[in-house]
Amino acid sequence: MKNVSFFLFLLLIIPFSVNGQTLQEKLGYPADAKLLIIHGDDVGVSHSQNQASFDAIKNGLVTSTSTMVPAPWSAEVAQMAKEIENPDIGIHITLTNEWLHYNWGPEAGREKVAGLANSIGHMYPSCAEVSEHASPEDVEMEVRSQIQTAKAMGIDITHLDSHMGCMFFGRPEYLRVYVKLALENKIPAMINRELYQGLIQPNPDLFAGINVDKLPIIDQIIMADEEAYEKGMDKFYTRALKNLPAGVHVILIHLAFDDQEMNAVTAGHDSFHAPWRQQDYDFFTSEKAKKLIEENNIKLITWREIGKVL
Amino acid sequence: MKNVSFFLFLLLIIPFSVNGQTLQEKLGYPADAKLLIIHGDDVGVSHSQNQASFDAIKNGLVTSTSTMVPAPWSAEVAQMAKEIENPDIGIHITLTNEWLHYNWGPEAGREKVAGLANSIGHMYPSCAEVSEHASPEDVEMEVRSQIQTAKAMGIDITHLDSHMGCMFFGRPEYLRVYVKLALENKIPAMINRELYQGLIQPNPDLFAGINVDKLPIIDQIIMADEEAYEKGMDKFYTRALKNLPAGVHVILIHLAFDDQEMNAVTAGHDSFHAPWRQQDYDFFTSEKAKKLIEENNIKLITWREIGKVL
Numbered sequence: 001m002k003n004v005s006f007f008l009f010l011l012l013i014i015p016f017s018v019n020g021q022t023l024q025e026k027l028g029y030p031a032d033a034k035l036l037i038i039h040g041d042d043v044g045v046s047h048s049q050n051q052a053s054f055d056a057i058k059n060g061l062v063t064s065t066s067t068m069v070p071a072p073w074s075a076e077v078a079q080m081a082k083e084i085e086n087p088d089i090g091i092h093i094t095l096t097n098e099w100l101h102y103n104w105g106p107e108a109g110r111e112k113v114a115g116l117a118n119s120i121g122h123m124y125p126s127c128a129e130v131s132e133h134a135s136p137e138d139v140e141m142e143v144r145s146q147i148q149t150a151k152a153m154g155i156d157i158t159h160l161d162s163h164m165g166c167m168f169f170g171r172p173e174y175l176r177v178y179v180k181l182a183l184e185n186k187i188p189a190m191i192n193r194e195l196y197q198g199l200i201q202p203n204p205d206l207f208a209g210i211n212v213d214k215l216p217i218i219d220q221i222i223m224a225d226e227e228a229y230e231k232g233m234d235k236f237y238t239r240a241l242k243n244l245p246a247g248v249h250v251i252l253i254h255l256a257f258d259d260q261e262m263n264a265v266t267a268g269h270d271s272f273h274a275p276w277r278q279q280d281y282d283f284f285t286s287e288k289a290k291k292l293i294e295e296n297n298i299k300l301i302t303w304r305e306i307g308k309v310l
Numbered sequence: 311m312k313n314v315s316f317f318l319f320l321l322l323i324i325p326f327s328v329n330g331q332t333l334q335e336k337l338g339y340p341a342d343a344k345l346l347i348i349h350g351d352d353v354g355v356s357h358s359q360n361q362a363s364f365d366a367i368k369n370g371l372v373t374s375t376s377t378m379v380p381a382p383w384s385a386e387v388a389q390m391a392k393e394i395e396n397p398d399i400g401i402h403i404t405l406t407n408e409w410l411h412y413n414w415g416p417e418a419g420r421e422k423v424a425g426l427a428n429s430i431g432h433m434y435p436s437c438a439e440v441s442e443h444a445s446p447e448d449v450e451m452e453v454r455s456q457i458q459t460a461k462a463m464g465i466d467i468t469h470l471d472s473h474m475g476c477m478f479f480g481r482p483e484y485l486r487v488y489v490k491l492a493l494e495n496k497i498p499a500m501i502n503r504e505l506y507q508g509l510i511q512p513n514p515d516l517f518a519g520i521n522v523d524k525l526p527i528i529d530q531i532i533m534a535d536e537e538a539y540e541k542g543m544d545k546f547y548t549r550a551l552k553n554l555p556a557g558v559h560v561i562l563i564h565l566a567f568d569d570q571e572m573n574a575v576t577a578g579h580d581s582f583h584a585p586w587r588q589q590d591y592d593f594f595t596s597e598k599a600k601k602l603i604e605e606n607n608i609k610l611i612t613w614r615e616i617g618k619v620l
Contacts, residue, residue, distance in 0.1 A: 072382045109420055122385070
């Protein structure tokens with residue numbers, strides 16, 4: 001995910017409730033509990049990302065991940081998941097292919113969802129291009145195909161989220177598809193209160209026929225942006241953990257090793273590239289992060305746990 | 311390509327001619343000329359293979375390559391080709407996906423050519439499985455799609471050949487598709503005299519309506535197998551170059567670096583894996599190989615040159 005710095009509302013401390021009870025209370029915790037999902041995005045793209053993310057789940061602090069089904073290494077995710085008890089793996093809905101020379105096309109096939117494939121059959125690099133070309137029907141068919149393939153790979157899908165946020169920042173109808181397919185599959189979709197209050201709640205017509213009250217809404221999505229990377233990831237994550245308010249929060253991180261494969265994949269990019277991802281791995285497998293979580297009374301949870309209240 | 315050791319007829323020295331004139335003579339060389347294409351297979355699969363192959367074209371002895379269009383790094387091949395004058399790049403027709411956790415599906419889309427995709431949408435790992443599931447119609451549609459995509463990527467296709475030899479060792483009708491599409495595109499398809507005399511010539515019904523006399527037939531396809539690898543690639547290639555008879559020959563090699571990416575891609579395999587490919591790179595960029603070619607009066611040619619006599 002990129003360009004979502006407006007998601008960063010670290011100072012919002014008013015507990016959010018849709019039906020009188022906060023999500024943390026629905027999950028069986030007190031209203032002042034600080035619940036956190038540490039989510040490693042983007043598995044499935046490279047072996048480097050798979051290795052780093054699963055290592056950080058097994059030996060570090062990462063609680064959850066979500067897989068990019070159309071990407072070349074997605075079958076390995078299903079294999080690696082077998083080594084973990086109750087793995088928390090969602091679908092990182094993938095409508096884009098942002099890397100210069102490392103490509104994939106839509107899971108449903110370039111002819112079936114023509115709006116999601118460029119002239120050589122690959123996905124477009126940006127959400128803006130997706131919105132320009134892909135109908136909500138294309139997107140729905142593609143998401144269904146990604147869910148179907150993940151199940152065929154043997155993944156017990158715990159949640160939906162959205163690579164680069166295209167389901168949120170694309171056409172408003174994409175968000176309807178996102179909400180609809182989460183409820184249909186009886187799994188949560190990552191939605192924070194800002195998305196809910198800004199796009200879902202005020203658009204009853206768009207969500208007609210969908211029981212949005214059944215959605216679990218989290219408080220914050222916290223993610224490092226270019227500025228955070230420049231100023232130092234350690235500083236950014238330390239501050240995020242120290243200032244975490246009561247509520248249910250997700251930190252989105254992007255783990256990989258700064259190795260030859262990852263540098264090849266992310267060549268030509270100066271953000272979300274190999275060294276950036278190595279820093280995410282380093283911080284969330286560190287003793288320092290472990291202590292920060294303990295000292296600040298942060299309780300790590302999973303989407304699987306949230307899914308149970310649906 | 312694997313399991314093609316029966317291709318290795320290093321001692322065949324009777325010049326082959328279909329219409330009274332040998333291919334080397336048609337190309338403007340004397341009948342006793344030793345013409346050789348040094349062909350780097352499998353570009354498009356990884357950045358490591360692309361880098362090693364193009365480096366060996368620019369700085370080593372490799373004259374030709376062919377790209378695996380459905381694989382993740384195929385767009386980079388088109389980019390790298392721009393750095394070379396008259397690059398000799400064919401379609402390495404890809405019907406399989408033999409790596410454990412690094413996958414791709416058919417270029418035409420899993421629903422359009424259902425016989426070429428397994429239950430999770432990836433290609434099958436072996437030619438035998440392809441033959442079991444894929445109709446000749448599936449294969450024709452897929453090859454057309456790979457040709458179309460390569461052209462859309464900007465590749466000036468000089469020839470066809472076949473990854474793992476599935477077009478040769480699969481259903482006999484696949485070979486008809488191979489020959490038909492080469493002639494239709496006015497480019498050579500890699501066919502040696504053994505394939506011609508064993509499968510094409512004795513099956514006039516299968517090739518009805520196709521002017522097989524227009525095919526340029528090469529003498530030998532030389533490729534290292536597991537035994538050659540065990541005994542030493544240097545020894546195998548040295549012998550091949552020293553004993554090369556008059557005629558038109560292709561040495562198929564598989565270049566990559568023995569790096570982290572390539573080891574990840576080829577994990578679980580003990581042939582055609584990263585160290586094997588590094589040895590191919592090392593030999594065909596060496597001063598020793600250069601001298602062997604000079605000392606044995608071997609003339610390096612390309613498929614582009616052969617294509618001109620069509």
